Amino acid sequence: MALIPTTILTGFLGAGKTTLLNRILREPHGMRIAVIENEFGQENIDNEILVRDSTEQIVEMNNGCICCTVRGDLIVALGALAQKRDAGLLQFDRVVIETTGLANPGPVAQTFFVDDEVASHYMLDAIVTVVDAHHAMAQLDEHEEAQRQVGFADKLLLSKTDLVDAADLALLTRRLKRINPRAPIGAADFGNVPLAEVLDLRGFNLNEKLELDPDFLATEPAHVHEHEHAREHAHDGHDGHAHAHSEACAADCDASAHNHHHAGHSDDIAAFVFKSGRPFDSAKLDEFLNGLVQVYGPRMLRYKGVLLMQGAERKVVFQGVHQIMGSDLGAKWGETEARGSKMVFIGKNLPKDIFIRGLEQCLV
The missing domain is CATH 3.40.50.300 (P-loop containing nucleotide triphosphate hydrolases)
Structure with a gap:
């Protein structure tokens, strides 16, 4: 049934x-x-x-x-x-x-x-x-x-x-x-x-094959404010020197939102995005993601992405809530489609630099 x-x-x-x-x-x-x-x-x-x-x-x-x-x-x-x-x-x-x-x-x-x-x-x-x-x-x-x-x-x-x-x-x-x-x-x-x-949105599936909404990262900017990263890492116990990588994007850092952010509306819960055109090593990525959810799972509200894996002709779709994480095969990569991984993490005071550097080390 x-x-x-x-x-x-x-x-x-x-x-x-x-x-x-x-x-x-x-x-x-x-x-x-x-x-x-x-x-x-x-x-x-x-x-x-x-x-x-x-x-x-x-x-x-x-x-x-x-x-x-x-x-x-x-x-x-x-x-x-x-x-x-x-x-x-x-x-x-x-x-x-x-x-x-x-x-x-x-x-x-x-x-x-x-x-x-x-x-x-x-x-x-x-x-x-x-x-x-x-x-x-x-x-x-x-x-x-x-x-x-x-x-x-x-x-x-x-x-x-x-x-x-x-x-x-x-x-x-x-x-x-x-x-x-x-x-x-x-x-x-x-x-x-x-x-x-409201109904039949298919927005939350850990156990079914699904294709990620191609526009789900449409709000991401094309650049990173390094000083914004440094401010957000301050309460994570890091030294404040952000790792500003060309493939890592902080969400919605336009000038007006940035100014408003410093006007007294600092949210503990926020999102950040990782992107790369290089494929992931499957074993390394599994080990790293499992470690992330063990350490930061209670603070990881939602996470979701489409992954490019080494040697795979199909996309891998993954998402999770807290320590519960699942993945499945998605559609085949198109012949003319630009291949790459897109991942978004939403959580409370997550150390973005640890996530991003760790993901980079899982790339082939």
Whole structure:
């Protein structure tokens, strides 16, 4: 039986997750969606939708959706839904999990890879993060959870854009891209967003063959600000002398974002990119990446890339979350296609120079 695609919907308190979720639950889209709430109260789904009887966990909606309120273990909840589906007691084709506003999406995502029962029934399709355009700057400054929610995202949806002017919106967009250059940014004002921008994104696959979005690094600049590297390495205990390599790019270092960065919005969670036209030695790269996730895994939120391997006619696609890393063969390299590796790492205070120098030593 095909795996059930699952979307994690996250975002900070008041961002608009529930508004979007209510639209999914009420719209006559014909999809059979199971929506899991890992906690509920006044901040969550409307009273008339949620089951208030603590002994009853599941309610079916008139548009084919079902809503499951979860107070305990997500693994148990997913297992119970799968069992009811297999027994013909429930019908649904996909799952949406709404996290609480203060949740770190990492452990939720890891659930789909660390538990065999969950992995045998479900496939994590994408992490979608709703961002409150009006309050996001302050939330990113004050709350690491808000940074993590952006860093884990496969798709970012901006809400309340009508409450900010174009200049502030552009400033926020640059900051979001610096934290996570691989997540496309859309709009979700008042929950109005096409479901195609929320479901079936295929943004998070560790166990399927997939082709990487060729534009996922489109925000990278063509150069590196060496003094920006030095500042970012200062809190990692390095000497501040950055290794400015022509094939290593820091994300979104344009002048305005750079000036804003020094104006008091220093994010612990940020992204950087490695690129090379030389192939990797497979054994060396495996050993180095395994070492990275052992040492820095808890601080590595997301990482993803397309790799050129020595002697391989096919691309190798890899990605991971924290210590969970997977890879698979992608499409064949085109005859006229420029061959090379592109890798992006998103994490908390990661020592970029150690990553970049180590990757360079794995090249043939």
